[in-house]
Amino acid sequence: MALREKPGSGLELTRRFEKSFGFFWHATHQQIYRILARMVDAGDLTVEVVGQAGRPDKKVYRVTPAGERTLADWLATPAPMEQFRSDLAVKMRGASYGDRAAVLDVLRAHLVDHHVRLGHYLQLEKEYGTDPGSLDDQTRDQYLVLRGGIRLEEFWIGWVSDYLRAHGDDPATTAPAPAPTPASSPTSGPDDMTQGEIR
Amino acid sequence: MALREKPGSGLELTRRFEKSFGFFWHATHQQIYRILARMVDAGDLTVEVVGQAGRPDKKVYRVTPAGERTLADWLATPAPMEQFRSDLAVKMRGASYGDRAAVLDVLRAHLVDHHVRLGHYLQLEKEYGTDPGSLDDQTRDQYLVLRGGIRLEEFWIGWVSDYLRAHGDDPATTAPAPAPTPASSPTSGPDDMTQGEIR
DNA sequence: GAATCCCTTGCAACTCGTTGCATAGGTGTG
DNA sequence: CACACCTATGCAACGAGTTGCAAGGGATTC
Numbered sequence: 001m002a003l004r005e006k007p008g009s010g011l012e013l014t015r016r017f018e019k020s021f022g023f024f025w026h027a028t029h030q031q032i033y034r035i036l037a038r039m040v041d042a043g044d045l046t047v048e049v050v051g052q053a054g055r056p057d058k059k060v061y062r063v064t065p066a067g068e069r070t071l072a073d074w075l076a077t078p079a080p081m082e083q084f085r086s087d088l089a090v091k092m093r094g095a096s097y098g099d100r101a102a103v104l105d106v107l108r109a110h111l112v113d114h115h116v117r118l119g120h121y122l123q124l125e126k127e128y129g130t131d132p133g134s135l136d137d138q139t140r141d142q143y144l145v146l147r148g149g150i151r152l153e154e155f156w157i158g159w160v161s162d163y164l165r166a167h168g169d170d171p172a173t174t175a176p177a178p179a180p181t182p183a184s185s186p187t188s189g190p191d192d193m194t195q196g197e198i199r
Numbered sequence: 200m201a202l203r204e205k206p207g208s209g210l211e212l213t214r215r216f217e218k219s220f221g222f223f224w225h226a227t228h229q230q231i232y233r234i235l236a237r238m239v240d241a242g243d244l245t246v247e248v249v250g251q252a253g254r255p256d257k258k259v260y261r262v263t264p265a266g267e268r269t270l271a272d273w274l275a276t277p278a279p280m281e282q283f284r285s286d287l288a289v290k291m292r293g294a295s296y297g298d299r300a301a302v303l304d305v306l307r308a309h310l311v312d313h314h315v316r317l318g319h320y321l322q323l324e325k326e327y328g329t330d331p332g333s334l335d336d337q338t339r340d341q342y343l344v345l346r347g348g349i350r351l352e353e354f355w356i357g358w359v360s361d362y363l364r365a366h367g368d369d370p371a372t373t374a375p376a377p378a379p380t381p382a383s384s385p386t387s388g389p390d391d392m393t394q395g396e397i398r
Numbered sequence: 399g400a401a402t403c404c405c406t407t408g409c410a411a412c413t414c415g416t417t418g419c420a421t422a423g424g425t426g427t428g
Numbered sequence: 429c430a431c432a433c434c435t436a437t438g439c440a441a442c443g444a445g446t447t448g449c450a451a452g453g454g455a456t457t458c
Contacts, residue, residue, distance in 0.1 A: 026282050075290050079290075082286065094204075097204055103274050141294055142292065147358065232408065233445095257405090
């Protein structure tokens, strides 16, 4: 996978993944392990078991030339448009079949979540300095993806604010998060919870 | 499900679903059938087999009072934030591990797709008239969800345009779709293709 | 008249992803 | 010392969703 260009073990990768890909792709260690195993089968990776002092052994994975080719191919492959799918949209759409006030509550909660995230992302954005044009290619890509995250949060905030407003609610009371986390917050970030029921 | 408030059969629902939910939730007839069966088990729906002249029998599903309660409960249930997940983001992020020009091509293709969709949605938006405030609750919800679709397309267009621009590409050449489909296009709409490889 | 398509329902098999649990040694806390 | 926790890997089971295929009759087309 695009980030495995630096070798590492399953858990390491999981964490690296979470940290750098976190907000636009989440994966559990389980998934990573399984995919890693599959990729070894396919010849895209090699494994090397490394013993560690005072710790369980770990398996260090490395990308093979074939793997690099696979990756390059994948990158050049046109992907079909992504299917947007959202419980929240369903709730907005179907609000009149239930307690509208309750739905608005749910939306308001989401709104603050998105504000929090946005604040977090904006914080991260600062770390790229004032002139993104001066960054090297890889870092610029990172920056641009982060910009996407920011735009995404703005999209959500705009949308549900619209909805709330149209239903006589004042989204401004769900204030634009005042002071975000001081510098870098270790515990914060894209906190994911378990999935809810669907339909 | 939020739309099954009007009775109908599996295939009918599938089509209704596609038409009204289409762009923010896609479901195949298979899924619908299975979920329908499950909901009958759960007591949220009743079935009635209806014979038709010159056609296979169909099963008409209806929501029970218990089903309405289930739905209302679901609507009021706070859902955890949705996990954004995007191949495209991965490609942008990892473009330097492959042929960047090819990635830009992929992005350009997406850009036109999103422009097309946006055009389509804007067309639909017109049908709601000039004063959305005057709509009844249900129709307004429909309208507001459509607004979300529009915002979503704008998000995508903004994002990938940013990316292209940052990499010396001029997104304007991927022009803002000139003349959209004349009035209502039967064959167009959220056209979905099969999924591509992941990671 | 034959071929083809549509309608309706459904089965089987698969992928992707999640959750819960197990193992097995090492470290830190009360 | 016991308990909880971290690291590291992994199994088993499940749920959601997709694809391919089937059956059986009606309608359309050549």
